[in-house]
Amino acid sequence: MQDTKRHAYAHARPALAVDCVVFGFDEDQLRVLLIQRDLPPFAGGWALPGGFVRIDETLDEAARRELHEETGVDRVYLEQLYTFGGVDRDPRERVVSVAYYALVKLSSHQVAAATDARDAAWFALDDLPPLAFDHADIIETAHRRLQGKLRYEPIGFELLPRKFALSQLQRLYEVVLEQPLDKRNFRKKVLSMDILDELDEVQKDVAHRAARLYRFDERRYRRAKKAGQEFQL
Amino acid sequence: MQDTKRHAYAHARPALAVDCVVFGFDEDQLRVLLIQRDLPPFAGGWALPGGFVRIDETLDEAARRELHEETGVDRVYLEQLYTFGGVDRDPRERVVSVAYYALVKLSSHQVAAATDARDAAWFALDDLPPLAFDHADIIETAHRRLQGKLRYEPIGFELLPRKFALSQLQRLYEVVLEQPLDKRNFRKKVLSMDILDELDEVQKDVAHRAARLYRFDERRYRRAKKAGQEFQL
DNA sequence: AAAGGATAGTGTCGGACAAACACTTAGGCA
DNA sequence: TGCCTAAGTGTTTGTCCGACACTATCCTTT
Structure with missing residues (x-):
């Protein structure tokens, strides 16, 4: 008051x-x-x-x-x-x-x-x-x-380019959370959230096999969130 | 700045x-x-x-x-x-x-x-x-x-008397979270956190079987938390 | 004294999800 | 052509969560 x-x-x-x-x-x-x-x-x-x-x-x-x-x-x-x-x-x-x-x-x-x-x-x-x-x-x-x-909450995308590889996303999580994550489990988890668009595009200018690129779909995220979906880890 | x-x-x-x-x-x-x-x-x-x-x-x-x-x-x-x-x-x-x-x-x-x-x-x-x-x-x-x-985080105790029954704690959670909880699962979960002292005392002046009273042990809680224990739900 | 009412207190099973784990593929570069 | 580096991919195991119902105790009422 x-x-x-x-x-x-x-x-x-x-x-x-x-x-x-x-x-x-x-x-x-x-x-x-x-x-x-x-x-x-x-x-x-x-x-x-x-x-x-x-x-x-x-x-x-x-x-x-x-x-x-x-x-x-x-x-x-x-x-x-x-x-x-x-x-x-x-x-x-x-x-x-x-x-x-x-x-x-x-x-x-x-x-x-x-x-x-x-x-x-x-x-x-x-x-x-x-x-x-x-x-x-x-x-x-x-x-x-x-x-x-x-x-x-999936806010990691705010720190990455619009198009990114899953390994970039994983590195981001590892750096922020200060703990290593298992590659397969991480991918499984993230993809199961169903908020990423898989693009028909791969990395350029890398000195090894190029990774597939993804994009965060904010619309789908909002809908899923409203429906009560969780986004842990 | x-x-x-x-x-x-x-x-x-x-x-x-x-x-x-x-x-x-x-x-x-x-x-x-x-x-x-x-x-x-x-x-x-x-x-x-x-x-x-x-x-x-x-x-x-x-x-x-x-x-x-x-x-x-x-x-x-x-x-x-x-x-x-x-x-x-x-x-x-x-x-x-x-x-x-x-x-x-x-x-x-x-x-x-x-x-x-x-x-x-x-x-x-x-x-x-x-x-x-x-x-x-x-x-x-x-x-x-x-x-x-x-x-x-176990802050519910701040809203209850120092000595309380588990059913009181459960009602508190149900009211705050606005969802019913299963009695057996709730007790299992709370007791497994190992931050409650079971007292040699029961409720008084109740018109039914008296419930055992417990007390929140803040020292143990701090120690457990420092050791990385989680306290979900 | 007996019956009834109200809440306390207790264990098991099945399913889902999390954690651990290793090899093959693709592409660039020497 | 061989090598280096990172991408990509499934299965198994164990743990934890959720669902579920009956007996015990104490007080009250008749």
Whole structure:
């Protein structure tokens, strides 16, 4: 409840920001998109893209706007993660931050778009630079959330090219979940979900037998989900 | 990232509040604790307990403080739920609210404590009065989260007396998950988790065969969880 | 004291799904 | 032509989940 009495007082208000943990998948590494700060505090240090919430935009809008402004990234899977409200997160003043995580297809042109705007760069999740504020905590929380989500919802496709081989998908799962998976069981499981289109196309420019390509069929997925189907592992 | 440049500008800031969805379990109903507003907007209407975040307290602290001030409820299971940032949530001004959900043991004296402070009352989840702001949305989100959480973490005990019968626990699961469960399978499953102490005590004042009482053993639970044990259903 | 009512408490079987496991095929490259 | 690398493919075994019905205990009523 927002109490009208206390509304009358002009209490000091925490500032409200959004921060985005942008995940990308690069062959066999999970990466995070960071930007380099040019001003104190943490000048020269790396931080998550983000910024203050404007008075006339929703939180989701703020997250997408900042993401676009600071990294050029656009039209991605985006979901609210957690709100970080530690009193001393920011040394200047009280800032509460609503954290989001995003999944992008590194294969698209987005890498280029990302790297020209400001000083943005992809870092391997297991080899991050020192981070500003509590952004290391936020990334850790995002990683755990991604692991949990991936186990029971097929969002892995958001990190792959539109057309992909099953082995790519498996590598993605192995990297994110940090555990090896059995090839035959994995294929059996994924194909049995019946949400992939088998294409009449195979990989190009590989130095070995080319793998068949598949495409995620979002329509079928939605229908199956509505019908109560599960998508574990 | 909190951008220092924009810090210089005195942008209009959204106000920041917390709201709490407090769940209680009453024999065979899931209930929510609401308070009655005495001032506009929505004067006389019902709303979630909550209020503005102070400049020197964390979000968790704010949630616990408001909960205590407005309902007398104290020392409960509390977890952040989601942050609601719709632009027109509050007709007076822009207010972003970090929602929490809490689980309380109705059996404790907390009911009494809750009902004396202000006009607080328990409502059955499936028979709520008209609610202020977007609080109906928040409660719905909290309910779904509770369902999801209960499926794979043993938090049901937070809603029951310290000593309880297995049938009570089962009814709780049935009510929250909105599906009937098989008695024998349920007992088998719960007991196999090995996180309950079987007490040398039975129910009193029941008009039929008295059931054996159990107690949740949090130490054992933590140890088992650390060892990687699952707690599904 | 007996009968009835209500809930407690208990075990088995069958089917489905998950986990373990190895060889053959295809294509590029030396 | 041979080799290297990854693709692709089934079966078996065990475990866990779900379905299912009767007896025991205690209190209440007559």
